[in-house]
Amino acid sequence: MIGRLVAGLARxxxxxxxxxxxxxxxxxxxxxxANHTSHLDFVLLWSYLPPDLRRRTRPVxxxxxxxxxxxxxxxxxxxxxxxxxxxxxxxxxxxxDRMAGGIAAGDSLILFPEGTRGSGDGxxxxxxxxxxxxxxxxxxxLVPVSMENLNRVLPKGEFVPVPMVSRVIFGETLTxxxxxxxxxxxxxxxxxxxxLREEQS
Amino acid sequence: MIDDRELLWLFGGVAVxxxxxxxxxxxxxLSVAGAGARDTIANVNAxxxxxxxxxxxxxxxxxxGGIGSVVLFALVSVLALxxxxxxxxxxxxxxxxxxxAFFIVIPVQYxxxxxxxxxxxxxxxxxxxxxxxxxxxVLAGETERFLERAATxxxxxxxxxxxxxxxxxxxxxxIDGYDASSGKLLLFLVIVVQASDVLQFVxxxxxxxxxxAPTISPNKTWEGFAGGIASATLLGTGLWWATPFNPWxxxxxxxLIGLAGFAGGLVMSAIKRDRGVKDYGGLLxxxxxxxxxxxxxxxxxxIFFHVTRFFF
Numbered sequence: 001m002i003g004r005l006v007a008g009l010a011r012x013x014x015x016x017x018x019x020x021x022x023x024x025x026x027x028x029x030x031x032x033x034a035n036h037t038s039h040l041d042f043v044l045l046w047s048y049l050p051p052d053l054r055r056r057t058r059p060v061x062x063x064x065x066x067x068x069x070x071x072x073x074x075x076x077x078x079x080x081x082x083x084x085x086x087x088x089x090x091x092x093x094x095x096x097d098r099m100a101g102g103i104a105a106g107d108s109l110i111l112f113p114e115g116t117r118g119s120g121d122g123x124x125x126x127x128x129x130x131x132x133x134x135x136x137x138x139x140x141x142l143v144p145v146s147m148e149n150l151n152r153v154l155p156k157g158e159f160v161p162v163p164m165v166s167r168v169i170f171g172e173t174l175t176x177x178x179x180x181x182x183x184x185x186x187x188x189x190x191x192x193x194x195x196l197r198e199e200q201s
Numbered sequence: 202m203i204d205d206r207e208l209l210w211l212f213g214g215v216a217v218x219x220x221x222x223x224x225x226x227x228x229x230x231l232s233v234a235g236a237g238a239r240d241t242i243a244n245v246n247a248x249x250x251x252x253x254x255x256x257x258x259x260x261x262x263x264x265x266g267g268i269g270s271v272v273l274f275a276l277v278s279v280l281a282l283x284x285x286x287x288x289x290x291x292x293x294x295x296x297x298x299x300x301x302a303f304f305i306v307i308p309v310q311y312x313x314x315x316x317x318x319x320x321x322x323x324x325x326x327x328x329x330x331x332x333x334x335x336x337x338x339v340l341a342g343e344t345e346r347f348l349e350r351a352a353t354x355x356x357x358x359x360x361x362x363x364x365x366x367x368x369x370x371x372x373x374x375x376i377d378g379y380d381a382s383s384g385k386l387l388l389f390l391v392i393v394v395q396a397s398d399v400l401q402f403v404x405x406x407x408x409x410x411x412x413x414a415p416t417i418s419p420n421k422t423w424e425g426f427a428g429g430i431a432s433a434t435l436l437g438t439g440l441w442w443a444t445p446f447n448p449w450x451x452x453x454x455x456x457l458i459g460l461a462g463f464a465g466g467l468v469m470s471a472i473k474r475d476r477g478v479k480d481y482g483g484l485l486x487x488x489x490x491x492x493x494x495x496x497x498x499x500x501x502x503x504i505f506f507h508v509t510r511f512f513f
Contacts, residue, residue: 012279016287155293160300163283165490 003054003079007047014044014153016165021172022143026053029103030141030173033130035193036112037120037151039065040161045110045145046080048168058083058102059110083109096129100136113189120151123194126186134176134185142189144171146196169196205383207443208263215256215392222249241406255494259391263384268315270369270384275311279303280491281361288476289353294343298334302358306330310366317373326363331355360469360499361492367502374506376513379445386509389444390458393437394501397459398466400436401429418470430459445513454505461504462497469496 034045042059049057063084066076076082083102085095102109111133113126134140146169154161171192176185226246233242262269286299306326313322335351371390374381405425413421437455441448469492 013283149287152287152291155296158296158300160297160304162286162296162299163279163303165284165287 004051006043006075006079007054010040010043010047013161013163014040014150014166015047016149016167018048018168018170020170022170024050024053024170026050026056026108028141029056029106030108030143031103031111031130031133032057032108032143032145032170033111033113033189033193034145034147035123035197036114036117037147038117038154038156040150040154041112041117041147042080042110044150044166044168045147048170053108056106057108057110060085060099060112062087081107087115092129092132096132096136099129099133103133103137103140113186117156118151119156123190123197126190128182128186130189131176131182131185139175141173141175143173144189144192144196145169146171146193148197171196205380205385208383208385208388211385211388211392211440211443212260212263219249219253219256222252251494259388263388267369267372267382267384270372270387271311271315274365274369275307277491277495278307278311278362278365281365281495282307282357284490284492285357285361286354288473289357290346290349290476291353292343292345292350294341295338295350295354297341298337298354301337302330302334302354302362306334306358307362310362311369314366314370314373319370319373322366322370326358330358334358364499364503365495367506368498371502371506371509374510374513376445376509379513381445385443386445389437389440390502390505391498392440393433393455393458394462394497396436397429397433397462398497399429400432401425401463404428404432414467417467417474421467426463430456430463433459445509450512454508457508458501458505461501465497465500469493469499 032045034041042061046054046057046059058081061076061080061082061084063086066072066082066084076084083098085098099109099111111130113130114124115127115129116124118124130142134142146167148167149164150166152162153164153166174189174192180188226242226249229242230239230246233239258273262273282303291299310322310325313325334354338347338351338354368387368390371387372382372384374386401421402425404427405420405422408424408428409420409422411423412419413423413426434452434455437458438448438452441451444451444454446454
């Protein structure tokens, strides 16, 4: 109920054109990964998932942000069922373990491999977590997602959004190839998002 | 719920028109050959579908009385301004000012309509928002393209909020011997302005030869313009019984609405043409936005309001 309300609100404020290159499928857990410019990114991405997939999809989010204040804590635990990870700690291994645990439990994840929000001008290099997650869960399907204009709706450092029309494109599924080196894989995943962006403009 | 017989007749007329249009659209879909024609028909049928939705929203708003119309058009303003801002070359420094436009200016404007405060409603955006937004923008400290950014924001407010709010404001007109609060005058405006759009499209498709504004709207023709506005004027004249006008006055008003609506369509097209190609032109492939649907209403509503207020 609150989930539907939040999804509707997100689309009223930031919704617009959305396109799936492959029809959404919920047969097995997947990782949706996207470029990151705004706190609204995952809410909008999440709101575009069909409701039955949405219930089984957990955004991976920073604990320090989402545990601040009762509203955020309520939304992140009850509405989004966010998988909260520590950004500050040196313990990257633990974060990957938590994500792998989510996948093993049958849930899909929403992940922003840049690690932090950018200005919207370009996509930063991906952090290694995506690679380690795929190595821990062989055959895991990844869906690249390109999100455009969200940096104008709610840029870094702002609290009130300016409603605007956005563009979100879900690309074709990719997986970690056998023996693919870490750098090569991370660059390939990043280019998959970049390619969706370039086609748009 | 509605005890106004004339309002029921108007709703009934809209419903019958939509049923006929839907039937005609389906018949065309089954009979037409050729890819180009089929695309046109598919587009027309999609538009008819959208008309059903919009009419339903409108009837629902009317059932709740004045407050429903105010809320409906406030929502229309939010959606229209959202599209306008998307296409505008805003800067990061404008964020707060634009947030104020959405979350302060729009609610205040529609509350003023709701409480029937004509004196402030009619100047709030041209005077107070005009000065306030420029001040908020200058406080952000960014001078690059300042006039362009401030002017664009103000233009968006004028078109998407101020002009649109004149539509529900028709309910607060005080006319001798006529109950404007029933929403019939608003329905009259919307029927004539949208019929004029549709009829211009139809006449243009049937007879269109000479382009009227080739650099702005290549699909608009003199034949569509003349045929559409003439037939919408006839339609509006035929609806005089729902208005405070006699048939001649209804004809003059409908003509005025048609002409203003045509101007609105052209101006909003020019903005899209200027912006669209460069930035977010393909943002909504296959879809028109809210702004495309209401471009003619933007210009027709304030003019219809003030002419009616002056003469009646």
